[in-house]
Amino acid sequence: MHCLVIILIVLASSVAAAQVECVADWECESKYRSGSKCLETGECSNPFVEGCLRTLDPEAHERRHCNSDDKDATNCRLSPFQYPEIRINNQDWETAIIFSWILQICLMEFLDVPVTVGLGSDTAISSFYSTGSAVPYSSKSYAWDAIEKANELGGDCLATEQDCIHVIPDVWLGQRLKWEEEYRDGQIDYIDGNGQVGKISWYIPAFTAARHPFTVTHIGLALDRNRTASLFKRPTTWGDYCDLVSETNCSQPDGIAEAYPEAGDKGKYFADGYIGHFRPTIKNNCTGPENNATCTGHIVNGPCSWSTFLEAQAYYNGIALESDGPELINGGYAYGEMLQIWAAANATKSDVIMWWYEPDSLVEAYRGTDFEFTKIHLPSPSVECRESRTSPEDRCSADPLVRLGGVKGSCDNIPHTTKKAIASSLRDVSLSSEEVDRSPGYYYIRNFNVDELEISDILNEFVKRGRTGQAARDVVCNWVADNADYLKSFIPPSFPRELQYGNDYEENVTIVAQTLGGFAVVFILVSYVITCVKRNALIFVYAQVHFIFAILCGMLLVSVGSIIASLEPNNVNCIARVWLVCLGYTFELAPLIIKVSAMNSLMRASRRMRRVRIKTTALYAKVIFISFLVTIYLVVWTTVDPPRAIKVRTLSDDQTVITEGNSCSSESRYWQLTYNFWEGLLIVWAFVLAFQSRHAKAEFNESRSLGMMTYSHFVFAALRIAILFVFENDPYTRSMTTSFLLSLDVILALCIYLLPKMINSMQSDDDPRLYHVSRSVHKITERVALGHQRGSLEKVGKLIFGDANVSADSDRNSNSESEAREGSLPSAFESSHFTTITKDNPGHSDAAAAADDESDFPNNNRRRRGGHPPPKQMSNPSVTTCTYSSGSEDNILSTTTSSRSEKSRTNNRKRIVTFEGDINIDDQDDDQDDDDGSSNGGDDDDGDEDLRVKLLHREEEIRELKNVVRLLQRANRFQEERIQKSPPPPDV
Numbered sequence: 001m002h003c004l005v006i007i008l009i010v011l012a013s014s015v016a017a018a019q020v021e022c023v024a025d026w027e028c029e030s031k032y033r034s035g036s037k038c039l040e041t042g043e044c045s046n047p048f049v050e051g052c053l054r055t056l057d058p059e060a061h062e063r064r065h066c067n068s069d070d071k072d073a074t075n076c077r078l079s080p081f082q083y084p085e086i087r088i089n090n091q092d093w094e095t096a097i098i099f100s101w102i103l104q105i106c107l108m109e110f111l112d113v114p115v116t117v118g119l120g121s122d123t124a125i126s127s128f129y130s131t132g133s134a135v136p137y138s139s140k141s142y143a144w145d146a147i148e149k150a151n152e153l154g155g156d157c158l159a160t161e162q163d164c165i166h167v168i169p170d171v172w173l174g175q176r177l178k179w180e181e182e183y184r185d186g187q188i189d190y191i192d193g194n195g196q197v198g199k200i201s202w203y204i205p206a207f208t209a210a211r212h213p214f215t216v217t218h219i220g221l222a223l224d225r226n227r228t229a230s231l232f233k234r235p236t237t238w239g240d241y242c243d244l245v246s247e248t249n250c251s252q253p254d255g256i257a258e259a260y261p262e263a264g265d266k267g268k269y270f271a272d273g274y275i276g277h278f279r280p281t282i283k284n285n286c287t288g289p290e291n292n293a294t295c296t297g298h299i300v301n302g303p304c305s306w307s308t309f310l311e312a313q314a315y316y317n318g319i320a321l322e323s324d325g326p327e328l329i330n331g332g333y334a335y336g337e338m339l340q341i342w343a344a345a346n347a348t349k350s351d352v353i354m355w356w357y358e359p360d361s362l363v364e365a366y367r368g369t370d371f372e373f374t375k376i377h378l379p380s381p382s383v384e385c386r387e388s389r390t391s392p393e394d395r396c397s398a399d400p401l402v403r404l405g406g407v408k409g410s411c412d413n414i415p416h417t418t419k420k421a422i423a424s425s426l427r428d429v430s431l432s433s434e435e436v437d438r439s440p441g442y443y444y445i446r447n448f449n450v451d452e453l454e455i456s457d458i459l460n461e462f463v464k465r466g467r468t469g470q471a472a473r474d475v476v477c478n479w480v481a482d483n484a485d486y487l488k489s490f491i492p493p494s495f496p497r498e499l500q501y502g503n504d505y506e507e508n509v510t511i512v513a514q515t516l517g518g519f520a521v522v523f524i525l526v527s528y529v530i531t532c533v534k535r536n537a538l539i540f541v542y543a544q545v546h547f548i549f550a551i552l553c554g555m556l557l558v559s560v561g562s563i564i565a566s567l568e569p570n571n572v573n574c575i576a577r578v579w580l581v582c583l584g585y586t587f588e589l590a591p592l593i594i595k596v597s598a599m600n601s602l603m604r605a606s607r608r609m610r611r612v613r614i615k616t617t618a619l620y621a622k623v624i625f626i627s628f629l630v631t632i633y634l635v636v637w638t639t640v641d642p643p644r645a646i647k648v649r650t651l652s653d654d655q656t657v658i659t660e661g662n663s664c665s666s667e668s669r670y671w672q673l674t675y676n677f678w679e680g681l682l683i684v685w686a687f688v689l690a691f692q693s694r695h696a697k698a699e700f701n702e703s704r705s706l707g708m709m710t711y712s713h714f715v716f717a718a719l720r721i722a723i724l725f726v727f728e729n730d731p732y733t734r735s736m737t738t739s740f741l742l743s744l745d746v747i748l749a750l751c752i753y754l755l756p757k758m759i760n761s762m763q764s765d766d767d768p769r770l771y772h773v774s775r776s777v778h779k780i781t782e783r784v785a786l787g788h789q790r791g792s793l794e795k796v797g798k799l800i801f802g803d804a805n806v807s808a809d810s811d812r813n814s815n816s817e818s819e820a821r822e823g824s825l826p827s828a829f830e831s832s833h834f835t836t837i838t839k840d841n842p843g844h845s846d847a848a849a850a851a852d853d854e855s856d857f858p859n860n861n862r863r864r865r866g867g868h869p870p871p872k873q874m875s876n877p878s879v880t881t882c883t884y885s886s887g888s889e890d891n892i893l894s895t896t897t898s899s900r901s902e903k904s905r906t907n908n909r910k911r912i913v914t915f916e917g918d919i920n921i922d923d924q925d926d927d928q929d930d931d932d933g934s935s936n937g938g939d940d941d942d943g944d945e946d947l948r949v950k951l952l953h954r955e956e957e958i959r960e961l962k963n964v965v966r967l968l969q970r971a972n973r974f975q976e977e978r979i980q981k982s983p984p985p986p987d988v
Helices: 002-018 025-031 052-056 094-110 144-152 173-184 206-211 218-223 225-231 238-245 310-316 335-348 361-365 383-387 400-404 424-432 441-447 452-464 469-482 484-488 508-533 538-543 545-565 571-607 616-640 670-695 703-726 731-763 768-787 793-801 812-819 825-831 846-854 902-906 927-935 944-952 955-981
Strands: 086-088 115-117 167-171 199-205 234-236 277-279 354-358 373-375 419-422 498-501 644-651 657-665 878-884 893-899 912-916 918-920
Touching (some): 052 094, 052 469, 094 441, 094 452, 144 173, 173 419, 199 206, 218 225, 234 335, 335 354, 419 441, 424 441, 469 484, 508 545, 571 616, 571 703
Parallel strands (some): 878 912
Antiparallel strands (some): 199 354, 234 277, 912 918
């Protein structure tokens, strides 16, 4: 303690003298190094402010990395890696200061990790790069409270002005209880040596040293070969003892072995049931001149992969000891076997000598006993000896001469007992960081060690040069430069790293992605033009052309989004790509879902003989409402947590190169995942509806194409979600892949759903007038049918044209006779398959005619004019169904009259399906009509006369029916023209 006080006084005097050491810069440069300036205080500045290695060799090294002590970048450079800053306590003695400076130089100049030295407020003067040249001593020897503060702040010492550190570089054994407490409390990482004092050596038990004092030095061991060889016998395994030593082969307990060992215990030197045994072998026998020069005692050596130089130490120091363990190369033992041998020697009180190290749990276990580890003194170590050691590869060579090395490498091992304490927050921050952003600082400090000899050389040079701050920095810097390769060996794998700024968006892949997106846009625009031109084609009429336009609009947005996804991200296009893709898929899938859902409702109602009206305006409103909800979500997303262009770094396969690029991301990933869930819901919804519509009428059945399209959407959506995770740290690959997937998704959807419709519309020669004729037919037919719910259209035609045998099944001759008249029925009704079917007779018959004669006319004319009684109710009235089915070449209007079941009598509904701008299924209940009919009983006395009277009151309806006939004839003429123009079928 007195010596320390004297040293501090001398150093303080040196610092005081240094304050007036110059009046001009040239004095400082001549006295120290180039770069040292004379400060206003009369002190020469530190010449290493720009960096230790740069000062020594400016052409080979850049300026050091900046830390928080630097007010600007005048003397340093800003690192692109942005590693968190580490603070090291310099403590209050020279070796600790030297440790902190070496660490600071290595971390800042080898790895670009910012490091400060000190407790906090004193870092500017304690740093190796401080402007001043004093040797800084900390106010605290062991700042455990400053480590606790660092942990409290999560490792961010820049967030406080209080004492805060991450590393105490030189912790001596006197602090053992304290560091154990800190470790138990989770304040520090596990304690590790810093390279000082720790010891690897030869050890004997204390009782051997007491009985044979010559064994405590290498001189005594080498003095008498016979004595050394006979003292240290060979350990014997359990199996060898029973086979070679035991008279009973361990069939009976003999105080050493309780029984013959199991197969797994034969190679053990100490175990339950076996206390061990040491026996002399022929190698221990020095009797006779031939053995006197070759006999050896036994020493327990470790594996050759350990830092053991035992063979060279024994050979070159003339010590007759040899290891005969199971290791093939050097006769060493495994770790567990060495523990067993020491335990067996203790149990049998046998003399043993072993290569071992401390501190170690085994040493602590026997401390204070008569078998306590006692170190053997070997030749003192030196730098020359250490440099002459055999390499790790040579120590495991099969050639014993290579393993021995030179005589200069036969000294004792280097002591290393001091430790370094690392705050747990430094470890946690490092381990929790992404691999690409992880700092090498913690790992370097963890690996770092400088042995006692090197520190001694630095201190000796420091004393020789006057013990000044300039001398201290110069000595440390020169030592770092001279031992740069050694210090770089502590750098963790894959460091230091190189940072590259990616310009991948200028590559050909980007052009291909943009070209594919442009092709998708052109494909959509062409599809839009074709759809507009062919919008009156029946296949587009059935598909509802306005919905197709909405789908194309959505696909167009997605295609534009795919092009933007291939551009280098910025804040604008990051938002644009999200809006375009989200709204695009919504505009594409929502109309399909609404349309198919309405069609499924239509078909379900038709099977129940119900009439339901669904207006297309209501369907459009649903699509707009869904799109409005998605728009609200996008507005909230853009307002609360908008997608922004952020820096993303990608690590190369060898983890040595970091490529930095831009990527679009919000702070929370739940925004994107929520939209992905919504898109998946739309796809599944559309797929289910497409499956449900598989039994729809052929003209309206799109289940096959919808199913394939939704399946392709599902596959591409799943791939886009997968690449979010697979290429999370590769923004360019993720952007390009997303662009390709979006473009291909749109193109494939067009090919599956719309391309067949366009080809069909272009190949078909349907006259557009057919569409307008069909619409007129539907309008008139619907009004007629609604007004004659229980009437017979055949009877109406008969009464109009005066022909009682007009029907689809009547004589063709009668049809031909009436064809000459304008509005004649036969040709028109033949083409439309106008047929009357009754329950008893599927075709036309007298019974059917009679039933028709007795059936009533329109419901809204139940009240008979002139007091005529209502007609007699039929027990099984017929139902007339008019269905528009323009998908067939020969069928424009199909009207079928079918018998009603008993169940349908009470729910007297009829079905008329049309596609006339709106999808119309009107519900019309005839229960009231049945009640009216049942209240008017009696026979139809007037017969056809009454019917004629009723028709006279329906002249308007008769004119409408004539219009139907005329329109059907026009439709037939159009079809005949088309058939004549079509090529004849091939001759089979």
